[in-house]
Amino acid sequence: MTVIASDGVTVAADGLITADGEIVSNSDVKIFIHNKSIYGAAGTVESCIKFEKFVIAGTLNKKAKEIDWNDFDGIKVSRTGIMWYVNGVYPTLVDSPFAIGVGGSIAIGAMFAGATPYEAVEAAIRGNVYCGGKILELTL
Numbered sequence: 001m002t003v004i005a006s007d008g009v010t011v012a013a014d015g016l017i018t019a020d021g022e023i024v025s026n027s028d029v030k031i032f033i034h035n036k037s038i039y040g041a042a043g044t045v046e047s048c049i050k051f052e053k054f055v056i057a058g059t060l061n062k063k064a065k066e067i068d069w070n071d072f073d074g075i076k077v078s079r080t081g082i083m084w085y086v087n088g089v090y091p092t093l094v095d096s097p098f099a100i101g102v103g104g105s106i107a108i109g110a111m112f113a114g115a116t117p118y119e120a121v122e123a124a125i126r127g128n129v130y131c132g133g134k135i136l137e138l139t140l
Contacts (some may be wrong), residue, residue, distance in 0.1 A: 001130030003103030008096035017134030026133035043072030
């Protein structure tokens with residue numbers, strides 16, 4: 001389970017990974033920089049790994065059908081502050097602040113109240129038992 005939050009410049013994510021109700025990792029990396037954009041992935045481990053692999057290889061559009069979109073959300077934040085929400089073959093342009101994952105609604109509310117993406121992820125960790133671990137923050 002995941003929370004990834006962005007204000008259009010900075011992206012923050014929790015590090016919790018679970019499998020079959022057990023904590024697998026508290027420091028997983030769910031966001032990464034590629035070609036001057038920040039990408040984030042929330043969903044099954046398999047779909048998140050495929051998403052990152054396809055983004056780096058430049059084959060996301062061709063390979064999108066290999067991702068289980070029923071349990072996956074992605075985000076892309078460009079240097080210009082444009083954010084894309086990825087859930088299916090066609091990305092959707094979104095406004096900031098924006099967040100994905102099970103803690104996303106808490107994070108968006110926190111950012112509307114003035115929190116930074118990092119603070120928004122902290123709020124989601126406090127408010128959702130499926131968010132947790134080390135917080136990673138990236139800025140373009």
